């Protein structure tokens with residue numbers, strides 16, 4: 001079957017009719033999400049089909065108060081998930097190795113592919129969908145709300161329903177700026193201008209640059225997500241340089257915090273020292289772990305040596 005006509009007219013839908021999805025279509029959608037390929041057959045993802053209206057409301061609020069998250073007939077939250085894999089290994093007496101960065105990479109990819117398979121199947125059936133990256137606006141609150149175990153991390157939401165809006169497909173970058181042949185081609189100033197021109201209809205005022213600025217420039221939405229994202233990763237055990245559950249978003253931010261409270265930080269093999277005038281606090285372990293411990297001692301949160 002040629003999917004081109006479906007792809008040619010598809011667009012994200014943000015207004016839905018208050019109509020439920022019939023069970024036979026829902027079955028097709030749930031089937032589709034599991035037919036996506038996954039790295040090494042591991043299926044490093046899970047999906048939450050959010051049915052509880054109170055939960056849906058809470059997720060809508062945490063995702064930037066997006067009305068279409070509330071309105072959609074169905075809402076799915078796609079999760080990167082190495083928790084199940086760890087359980088499977090343990091079930092056969094194996095201990096999972098530590099590979100948090102790779103876990104996140106393939107978990108996010110598996111979750112994203114699964115979401116895309118569901119989304120495309122839905123669009124082929126005539127439904128409208130909208131991916132919701134807003135679920136990463138407040139990831140720590142989302143972890144609390146959903147009580148996700150370590151190794152599980154929200155990737156993206158998907159709102160789905162019968163469309164109650166129409167419109168033309170939205171623009172894309174010129175193909176030659178996206179598809180390189182054999183070697184990555186450096187961009188010229190003309191290429192960049194062509195990009196802004198092609199994407200201009202995306203913005204109501206005809207300036208895609210404003211959209212990019214709002215999200216990606218200094219002071220934009222993505223920058224604001226960075227620290228909570230890093231803290232949430234550490235909390236879920238997916239940040240290799242920090243102990244699971246520590247409230248820092250990177251080893252660098254931990255060192256900066258420590259330096260605000262001390263004169264210096266000293267690392268040695270297997271330990272870290274936090275120095276203040278006339279006293280020093282020692283933590284043990286890898287740098288992040290050792291420094292977190294030293295900082296807790298300096299703050300009096302855990303007892304120092306006798």
Ligand SMILES: Cc1cc2nc3c(=O)[nH]c(=O)nc-3n(C[C@H](O)[C@H](O)[C@H](O)COP(=O)(O)O)c2cc1C
Nearest residue numbers: 010011012014066130131132133134135156169170
């Ligand atoms: C990962 C991802 C996150 C997104 N997050 C949101 C979102 O939070 N809210 C929203 O209304 N649209 C969201 N979108 C939809 C995009 O804005 C949309 O795909 C893009 O503007 C292109 O428009 P089109 O899908 O109609 O072609 C997201 C899309 C993706 C792939």
